[in-house]
Amino acid sequence: MKMIENHSERSESPAELRAMFGRNLRLLCQPYASVSALCRELGINRTQFNRYLSGESFPRPDILQRICAYFKVDARILLQPLHEVQNSNTDVIFSAEMEDFLTADSSRVSPNSFPSGFYRFSRRSFVDDQRFIQGLIFVYRKNKKCFLRGMEAKEAISGQGLESLPKIREFRGFVIAQEGGLAALVFRRGSMSCSFNFLTPVPSFENNYWLGYSTRTVQEKPTGDRVTRLVYEHLGQNRSAIFSTARNAGFCEADDLVPYHKTLLKPEDVFS
Numbered sequence: 001m002k003m004i005e006n007h008s009e010r011s012e013s014p015a016e017l018r019a020m021f022g023r024n025l026r027l028l029c030q031p032y033a034s035v036s037a038l039c040r041e042l043g044i045n046r047t048q049f050n051r052y053l054s055g056e057s058f059p060r061p062d063i064l065q066r067i068c069a070y071f072k073v074d075a076r077i078l079l080q081p082l083h084e085v086q087n088s089n090t091d092v093i094f095s096a097e098m099e100d101f102l103t104a105d106s107s108r109v110s111p112n113s114f115p116s117g118f119y120r121f122s123r124r125s126f127v128d129d130q131r132f133i134q135g136l137i138f139v140y141r142k143n144k145k146c147f148l149r150g151m152e153a154k155e156a157i158s159g160q161g162l163e164s165l166p167k168i169r170e171f172r173g174f175v176i177a178q179e180g181g182l183a184a185l186v187f188r189r190g191s192m193s194c195s196f197n198f199l200t201p202v203p204s205f206e207n208n209y210w211l212g213y214s215t216r217t218v219q220e221k222p223t224g225d226r227v228t229r230l231v232y233e234h235l236g237q238n239r240s241a242i243f244s245t246a247r248n249a250g251f252c253e254a255d256d257l258v259p260y261h262k263t264l265l266k267p268e269d270v271f272s
Helices: 014-029 035-042 046-053 061-071 082-086 154-158 239-247 259-265
Strands: 117-124 132-142 145-151 170-178 181-188 194-202 209-216 227-234 250-252
Touching: 014 046, 014 082, 035 046, 035 061, 117 239, 117 259, 132 239, 154 250, 170 194, 181 209, 194 227, 209 259, 227 259
Parallel strands: none
Antiparallel strands: 117 132, 117 227, 132 145, 132 250, 145 170, 170 181, 181 194, 194 209, 209 227
């Protein structure tokens, strides 16, 4: 009887699997300027890492787990091309379904238009429209994408009946380029809630200010706002401003805001 090979059911040889892993690993390493520095971060011998890259050998299970955790992928990088692994159904935002609408270019925010580092932000409070919130946000890049992270004010968290633990207070988000500015989708842990921020650069002496608005995903209430003006100020290497912002993070009155923040926020004007 004639045997017909079904390619989709054909088992890959060890050499083919090693080659697949090597190709995927090389793609994962592309954003990094130094493979040697990457090996030091991973705690993997450079010579052995080169053997993985060339498809000569597989890593041990514990080493594979370390690699997967670092690059935020799973063990399918041994079996499938990287683009299939990264565009799986678990990646809703950057899935193949959205690729014509949320493009790879939009996720690559230029450091010239929005530098990495610490930012001071301020806005009117969502829970008390007579007060303001100021705080510190850290913007960073990984795998050519732009992310941000920060901590909600302790008083704001406790006011919602939650423990003011760092794990509960932390929020993270990603930044994408938009026409005329930037957009950020920011989440609390577990996707409990999120906010949408839109920012445009403000012409200034150091070009380190962005102005826009923030909206939050909550039901309408008689008190409190769901959208308000938002200011970001890049602090660069100003350690004094960074530490001062961290110490003073939380609720404040309008007169306690950085003067230029107050000017941009226009506390006396209703946002529209």
